[in-house]
Amino acid sequence: MALEHAILVSLLEKPGSGYELARRFERSIGYFWTATHQQIYRVLKRMESDGLLEVREVAQQGRPDKKEYSVAGPGRAALSRWLHEPVEPESIRHELAVKIRGAAFDDPAGLVSEVERHRKAHADRLAHYLSGERRDFTGPEAPLPLDAGRELQHAVLRGGIAYERMTIAWLDDVLATLHRLGTARPGI
Amino acid sequence: MALEHAILVSLLEKPGSGYELARRFERSIGYFWTATHQQIYRVLKRMESDGLLEVREVAQQGRPDKKEYSVAGPGRAALSRWLHEPVEPESIRHELAVKIRGAAFDDPAGLVSEVERHRKAHADRLAHYLSGERRDFTGPEAPLPLDAGRELQHAVLRGGIAYERMTIAWLDDVLATLHRLGTARPGI
DNA sequence: TCCTTCTATGCAACTCGTTGCATAGACAAG
DNA sequence: CTTGTCTATGCAACGAGTTGCATAGAAGGA
Structure with a gap:
């Protein structure tokens, strides 16, 4: 609920x-x-x-x-x-990760464009979050004062920003791995 | 599906x-x-x-x-x-983030123990992932060879590790924010 | 002996979430 | 004048996911 x-x-x-x-x-x-x-x-x-x-x-x-x-x-x-009651730590559901593991049974190189598409979507979301952060919290035009509610909203937004940055870095890692599999050892 | x-x-x-x-x-x-x-x-x-x-x-x-x-x-x-068909970039569902924003309308300090509980759960999961990584991929006992399937499994696991590290750092940020709200400006 | 735990499978009922569709007035572009 | 977009609300059907319960043999401990 x-x-x-x-x-x-x-x-x-x-x-x-x-x-x-x-x-x-x-x-x-x-x-x-x-x-x-x-x-x-x-x-x-x-x-x-x-x-x-x-x-x-x-x-x-x-x-x-x-x-x-x-x-x-x-x-x-x-x-x-x-x-005041505890909630369970969330668990992720990441379809792309299923695909990455599944690619071993198909064509790993075929996944590159899909991963790049996701990377772009996350980069766009990051840019959107960052402009929102400047507008509402850190920029010179950001409204004052920063009361508890706005501080907490900002903390949550920082989480979103960290999540997107982490995801982009990971997708770069995945792309490098796919590249390595596609060139260094073709056919394996 | x-x-x-x-x-x-x-x-x-x-x-x-x-x-x-x-x-x-x-x-x-x-x-x-x-x-x-x-x-x-x-x-x-x-x-x-x-x-x-x-x-x-x-x-x-x-x-x-x-x-x-x-x-x-x-x-x-x-x-x-x-x-071979595209999937939508996933969107997160994070109950704790809802709580953090909701805390502004209740007692921010009351959330500290809940956030600490989540931090511990994520730290445990990270430790579990890292020991799995040593066992299966990077440790001296890790089985060889690293074929495409295992390389991709490792890439996905690295994603999980990055996610947990990011989340732990964010929860520390949230705890610092809650602490700041509870001491520096009580009552706001 | 009884209680619990582990392996192994499943039904029934429910809630949550998605997809497709429908309505309807206001406004802008062609 | 028609088409498309935006605001605004909603139904119906379906699929995904959760919770509670049930069964049953084997193993191990109190």
Whole structure:
């Protein structure tokens, strides 16, 4: 049920509609948790009927009406309860790693373009994170003050940046390995 | 359907039963893909009825009989097809990161023990990976030769090692941030 | 002897997550 | 004037993954 908690955190940071939440899950929250709009709408409805959230119909000009959700008392309590119980250390699920091991039974050299594609995607994500970091935290235009919430957001973003840097370095390592297998000892 | 492909790779590396696969998913394959035994048994059955795998009943002494699965021709073809089509770069799902951002609305200092617990889990996993690396790849007792399959397995393991090191460093960063928030500016 | 652990397989029920599709008003480009 | 994009919400069906439970023989310890 981590999606519920991610939604509670996001709505505490700023109330918003399902649509707005979906967009946040493509950006900041999406650094460490993903969700599609269908999932979000479904869970929002359930959370509201469970009394964790409050809705407010908001009429807009030039746009469809929206339902703005905010966290109700029981929602805050549920988040607090969850924060005080342990969660399992996450385990990774990395399809590309499956492919890399599988390449031994096919054509290792054929994997190069796929690995390069992933490397580019991670480099793009890193650039995106870094520009976000400058904009929100370290740049001269970054808003002040840095309260606890923003400090913690920054710490999480630093984790995303470290993850992308590590992944890029690893993919370079993988590319070097594939290159070595393709040239030094062909046919093995 | 990445579980299917992970199973194909694992069975190509070495045929085995559902039980044995479940154990591998706790170790080497589990470095980058996880699955429970129920999931594995269900998928094995489906893959066999789809003709991707072959079964062989094996009687054992002092143990229950087992069904040893191995990859059939169509299974190898399915893996090859998958290797040649692109997969999406993975996105992380990190509950602890949700907690860290959520802590701003509760008690940041209360999170310290949880982060320390995660740090220890990652340090244990790193130690486990490193001893596996010495045993299988870099140590004086490591078996030879290092063919393409083992080179690629090693590359994936290096990815796991890099991931754990990065995560430990990040959690230290988070702990320092929590400490800073708890002492320098209490109450903010 | 009983209790636990290990090997080995599986069902049933449930929740979580994805994919495809549908609706509908506003706005911009061609 | 049609096509496409953006905001905004949602249903239905399916597939992936989790949790709890059940069975059963063999081995080992209290």
